Structure formats: structure tokens, C-alpha cells
Amino acid sequence: AQSVTQLDSQVPVFEEAPVELRCNYSSSVSVYLFWYVQYPNQGLQLLLKYLSGSTLVKGINGFEAEFNKSQTSFHLRKPSVHISDTAEYFCAVRSSSASKIIFGSGTRLSIRP
Amino acid sequence: EPEVTQTPSHQVTQMGQEVILRCVPISNHLYFYWYRQILGQKVEFLVSFYNNEISEKSEIFDDQFSVERPDGSNFTLKIRSTKLEDSAMYFCATRERGHTEAFFGQGTRLTVV
Incomplete structure (x- = not known):
């Protein structure tokens, strides 16, 4: 069985800081690994995905994530955040032999001006 | 850009009533899913559907729940006798065969009173 752990329930950062x-x-x-974003009162939008190959994947809105097999991690990064990045971010996993996607508990990113 | 469409966006129902949540998948997508998100909590898998049958379901998806594709276009989730704890945002998602990521609708907010 697969599981996903998002270690931080909330992450506050200042605008233009890295996250x-x-x-x-x-x-x-x-x-397969995914990051989805959920803006307030909206659905889930795919940010990026890792299938195979290069461990660094780039997504929309300037986000990128790095797959680390030895550490079983898939951390999401952005070098400089904007107020509009305020949202809930969900990491998700899907086994190559299954259909369903399993989500983590989410991290709420709040941007301070 | 094609999108998954869910109706209604918000439904209020009395405890014990039946509700049907509707989803129009992206054309040529063959895998369908329902997820739910109780307010402030994680996104939980309910059921996956392929080739006109359930391929996988979670412990949440008990006899009160059912899914079907009644007319070849809509994909519905029926809750037979709603309980207060069924109040949540319900997301439909669809996936194209041979592709890894699922696309989510905007969700239906179900409120049971």
C-alpha cells in the first residue's frame, strides 16, 4: 500500500522568499508522484508530476520538485513566492500497478507581504 | 481547455434524503474517480470506475454509496440516505487511458442538515 506524508500542515513565508x-x-x-494545488474555494489543479527519468521536474507557476528515491521524498520548491501562491498544496502518489491516487494531508502556504 | 464539470456546485439536503452528484468527464477519458474532502481535512479516495464497473473502492464507500454512468456521458455518485457526516466537498476526477495524472472538477459542496 502507498502512503504520503506531508510534514508541515502550515508554512508561512514572506513574499519573494523561497519556499x-x-x-x-x-x-x-x-x-508516480504529483503535486496538486487548491486555491481557496476551488478544485484541485495539477502543478507537476514525476513519472520517470530526470529527478527534477518543473511545473506551472514557477514551481519545481525533486524526486529522491533513497530518501523517498518529493519536495516542492519555488525560489520566490508571490501573494497569488497562497493556497493548499497536496502531494500525491499513484502506484504504477494501481489506478487510484492517494493524497497527503496538505500544506497550507500563506504568504506575508 | 477541456475540463471536468460537476453539478451542482452546492447542494443542501436533509439527513436521510438521497442525493445524486453529477460529473461530466473530459471527452475520451476512460477512468473515473470520486474523492471527498471534509472541511479542513485531507482529500480521501472513495471509488474508481473503469469499463462500466468499479475497479477499486475505499472503506468509506459502503452500501450507502453507488456510482454509475447512466447515459455514457455523465458519471454519478449517489448517496442513498445521507448522514450529517457526509457533509463534505466531493470531487470527480477523470484520467485518459495511458496517462498518469487525473484531472479534477471544481467539486460539489454537500451540506447535510
Whole structure:
């Protein structure tokens, strides 16, 4: 079975500062990894995904994430955040042999001016 | 850009009533999912559906829940006799065959009173 752990429930940062949202996963088989963003009162939007190959993946809105197999991590980063990045961010995993996507508990990113 | 459409956006129902939540998948997507998110909590998997049958379901998806694709376009989630604890945001998601990521609708906020 797969599981996802997001270590921080809330991350406050100042505008234009860098941010890292942490995610660790566990699985006995190969996985696909995702980050989704949920803006207030909206649905889930795919930020980026890791399937295979290069461990550094780039997504929309300037976000990127790095897959680290040895540490079973898939941390999300952005070098300089904007007020508009205020949202809930969900790390998710899907086994290569299954259909469902399992979500972490989410990290609320709040940006201070 | 194609999107998953959910109706209604908000539904209020009395405890014990039946509700049907509707989803129009992205055209040519063959995998369908329902997720729910209780206010302030994580996104939880309910059920996946492929080839006109349930492929996987969670412990949450008990006999009160059912899914179907009644007319080849809509994908519905029925809750037979709603309970207060069914109050949540319900998300439909769809995935194209051969692709890894799922696309989510904007959600239906169900309030049981």
C-alpha cells in the first residue's frame, strides 16, 4: 500500500522568499508522484508530476520538485513566492500497478507581504 | 481547455434524503474517480470506475454509496440516505487511458442538515 506524508500542515513565508514544501512517500512498488494545488474555494489543479527519468521536474507557476528515491521524498520548491501562491498544496502518489491516487494531508502556504 | 464539470456546485439536503452528484468527464477519458474532502481535512479516495464497473473502492464507500454512468456521458455518485457526516466537498476526477495524472472538477459542496 502507498502512503504520503506531508510534514508541515502550515508554512508561512514572506513574499519573494523561497519556499520548500516537504513530502515523503512509502511504497513497495514503483510510483508516480504529483503535486496538486487548491486555491481557496476551488478544485484541485495539477502543478507537476514525476513519472520517470530526470529527478527534477518543473511545473506551472514557477514551481519545481525533486524526486529522491533513497530518501523517498518529493519536495516542492519555488525560489520566490508571490501573494497569488497562497493556497493548499497536496502531494500525491499513484502506484504504477494501481489506478487510484492517494493524497497527503496538505500544506497550507500563506504568504506575508 | 477541456475540463471536468460537476453539478451542482452546492447542494443542501436533509439527513436521510438521497442525493445524486453529477460529473461530466473530459471527452475520451476512460477512468473515473470520486474523492471527498471534509472541511479542513485531507482529500480521501472513495471509488474508481473503469469499463462500466468499479475497479477499486475505499472503506468509506459502503452500501450507502453507488456510482454509475447512466447515459455514457455523465458519471454519478449517489448517496442513498445521507448522514450529517457526509457533509463534505466531493470531487470527480477523470484520467485518459495511458496517462498518469487525473484531472479534477471544481467539486460539489454537500451540506447535510
